[in-house]
Amino acid sequence: MKLLQIATHLDKLLKQDKFDDGCLNGVQVFGKPDVRKILTSVSVSMELISKAINENFDSIIVHHGLFWGERSYPLNHVNKQRLKLLLENNISLIAYHLPLDAHKTLGNNYPACREYASEFNGTKIKPFGSLGDSFIGASFELHKAIRVEDAKKKAELFYDHDVVHLNCSKKFIKKIAIVSGAGASFLEEAYKANIDLLITGEAEEWTMHEAIEFNVNVFACGHYATERIGIKMLSKYLNEKLNIESVFVDIPNPV
Incomplete structure (x- = not known):
């Protein structure tokens, strides 16, 4: 399935344009135009990106992405390295923050x-x-x-x-x-x-x-x-409704 088809579908499903959000909702980094495998998790991290690279995922979908308005710039060395890995490996990053909190069936x-x-x-x-x-x-x-x-x-x-x-x-x-x-x-x-x-x-x-x-x-x-609830349900939705291989990875965080 095409990346833009997936993003357009999810944007509409989650009504992302309704929310005045600090997070950039939708596609944050464009990678391969064709998507076969999606890795999902709560937050973007080097651990998550490395897993996507090692296991040949085309895209990542998270609740907490890389870009959060003005506070994201200039890029610090951590986010610069994350972005570098995504771009070098042609992996897309998609994020849904408040839209995923709020959704009545797939939300948190x-x-x-x-x-x-x-x-x-x-x-x-x-x-x-x-x-x-x-x-x-x-x-x-x-x-x-x-x-x-x-x-x-x-x-x-x-x-x-x-x-x-x-x-x-x-x-x-x-x-x-x-x-x-x-x-x-x-x-x-x-x-x-x-x-x-x-x-x-x-x-x-x-x-x-x-x-x-x-x-x-x-x-x-x-x-x-x-905030594991929504992204896990979204991953299941991708598998069952869009027929795309989607895997949720739990990277425990005590906070």
């Missing part, structure tokens, strides 16, 4: 909400995490409140990662919001929406105090761990 957040809602009898999944005219997260409500400890056990199993619980006075929760990655900045929105628990990837130092003062529990489940 809606599928996680559905998993929780299914486990604990929840309903009313709706958008959460406002960025401009778009939403990147999701929230839902349980029919019956559960103990925060039970929600934490579920998060540890689902994300396969330790959970840092920044707790407030609420010991039972009914309304849950999920924003993967660096989603602790949505605590005030969670408070205004009467959310009892905000599940995200990582917290800032001040998140502990805000959790107490907004009276919203926060689970920090790992930035990487919460």
Whole structure:
């Protein structure tokens, strides 16, 4: 399949033009025009690029790419070496950041909400995490409140990662919001929406105090761990819907 066919299809599928994103979404580096094998992962790295070279992949698709607006320039020596390897080996790099967070079937957040809602009898999944005219997260409500400890056990199993619980006075929760990655900045929105628990990837130092003062529990489940979901589902989509060999590689990151 042609690279531009794949990119055009994914751009439309993920509605990448809807998002005001710091990341350059879509094709970041053009390689071979014909694509047979795609390697997917959460973040671009020398380890990932080397694997693509050694195993003859034509393209790489990631959640976190090389180019992030003005902060990407001038190229530092790390990104210069990454770009050099991609160009020398004619390997394409495609990235989808916020569009992959937000997608209702292939994203990082809606599928996680559905998993929780299914486990604990929840309903009313709706958008959460406002960025401009778009939403990147999701929230839902349980029919019956559960103990925060039970929600934490579920998060540890689902994300396969330790959970840092920044707790407030609420010991039972009914309304849950999920924003993967660096989603602790949505605590005030969670408070205004009467959310009892905000599940995200990582917290800032001040998140502990805000959790107490907004009276919203926060689970920090790992930035990487919460953002494996979407790219794995996208890889499966490429295999099953576009009939392209696509392989997800897990490069564990404790953060």
